[in-house]
Amino acid sequence: MTQGLRVCNFSTGYAKRQVIDNLTVPALPRGKITVLLGPNGCGKSTLLRALAGLNRAQGQLWLNGEELQAQSFARRSERVVYLPQSLPAGVHLHVLESVLVARQASAGKASSAAEAEVMALLEQLGIAHLALSYLDQLSGGQKQLVGLAQSLIRRPELLLLDEPLSALDLNYQFHVMDLVTRETRQRNIVTVVVVHDINIALRHGEHVLMLLNGELIDSGEPGQVITAKNLARTYGVNSRIECCSRGIPQVFIDGLVERPG
Numbered sequence: 001m002t003q004g005l006r007v008c009n010f011s012t013g014y015a016k017r018q019v020i021d022n023l024t025v026p027a028l029p030r031g032k033i034t035v036l037l038g039p040n041g042c043g044k045s046t047l048l049r050a051l052a053g054l055n056r057a058q059g060q061l062w063l064n065g066e067e068l069q070a071q072s073f074a075r076r077s078e079r080v081v082y083l084p085q086s087l088p089a090g091v092h093l094h095v096l097e098s099v100l101v102a103r104q105a106s107a108g109k110a111s112s113a114a115e116a117e118v119m120a121l122l123e124q125l126g127i128a129h130l131a132l133s134y135l136d137q138l139s140g141g142q143k144q145l146v147g148l149a150q151s152l153i154r155r156p157e158l159l160l161l162d163e164p165l166s167a168l169d170l171n172y173q174f175h176v177m178d179l180v181t182r183e184t185r186q187r188n189i190v191t192v193v194v195v196h197d198i199n200i201a202l203r204h205g206e207h208v209l210m211l212l213n214g215e216l217i218d219s220g221e222p223g224q225v226i227t228a229k230n231l232a233r234t235y236g237v238n239s240r241i242e243c244c245s246r247g248i249p250q251v252f253i254d255g256l257v258e259r260p261g
């Protein structure tokens with residue numbers, strides 16, 4: 001049985017626009033963070049939503065050897081969790097309740113053990129002090145951390161995080177990537193994270209997919225995919241990749257690629 005996520009001849013989009021057309025991706029590994037990179041509008045969210053069964057799609061998806069497209073929506077949503085860029089507005093629950101509700105979707109009724117499990121996760125994310133705060137009274141970054149708690153508590157086999165760092169400060173960006181890396185490894189799940197910060201991708205990604213106009217430009221280890229050539233092609237920027245004094249590779253953007261004419 002092939003482990004990880006396999007995507008073959010996969011197409012998805014909207015009524016008037018095919019965004020991903022016949023995409024085939026070498027298997028995404030278990031136990032490692034895959035970073036999904038690509039410019040605005042290239043189809044990253046559309047792809048993640050389709051992997052989660054939230055957008056209509058054609059093609060084949062195998063998760064740890066089982067065909068996802070053939071499974072019921074209920075079964076698929078136990079196995080695959082998608083965290084959107086922002087939480088839905090107007091939900092009048094406090095943080096603890098909202099994570100308990102998410103947990104019930106996969107692990108049954110609320111109990112004192114469930115509450116303790118949720119509190120431990122909120123503690124790990126540094127937001128236990130917000131447990132009794134209402135979702136609509138949180139800052140953007142705090143909401144993002146609650147969304148992550150709601151996703152992790154469901155213990156999926158495939159975790160899809162759409163720009164989970166976009167509202168987080170520098171400290172939390174590192175903290176969250178470290179936590180997600182650890183949980184991905186311990187649970188041996190497939191995790192796909194969309195980020196725009198190329199240095200975060202280089203530092204925390206263990207596997208990288210680069211998309212352009214719905215097509216796969218490159219995939220593999222960060223050092224092989226995040227290259228000056230691929231960044232010029234995908235984002236239209238001139239860049240250098242150099243190691244800092246601690247030996248960590250960093251991307252420096254020198255400017256835009258000049259287009260002829």
Ligand SMILES: Nc1ncnc2c1ncn2[C@@H]1O[C@H](COP(=O)(O)OP(=O)(O)OP(=O)(O)O)[C@@H](O)[C@H]1O
Pocket residue numbers: 014015017019038039040041042043044045046047
């Ligand atoms: N609900 C929708 N109906 C029709 N077209 C859509 C819809 N959502 C997105 N699109 C279009 O699909 C294309 C891909 O959008 P998508 O949101 O997947 O891009 P993205 O790579 O996630 O971008 P970003 O980095 O800006 O979040 C875009 O051209 C967008 O305009």
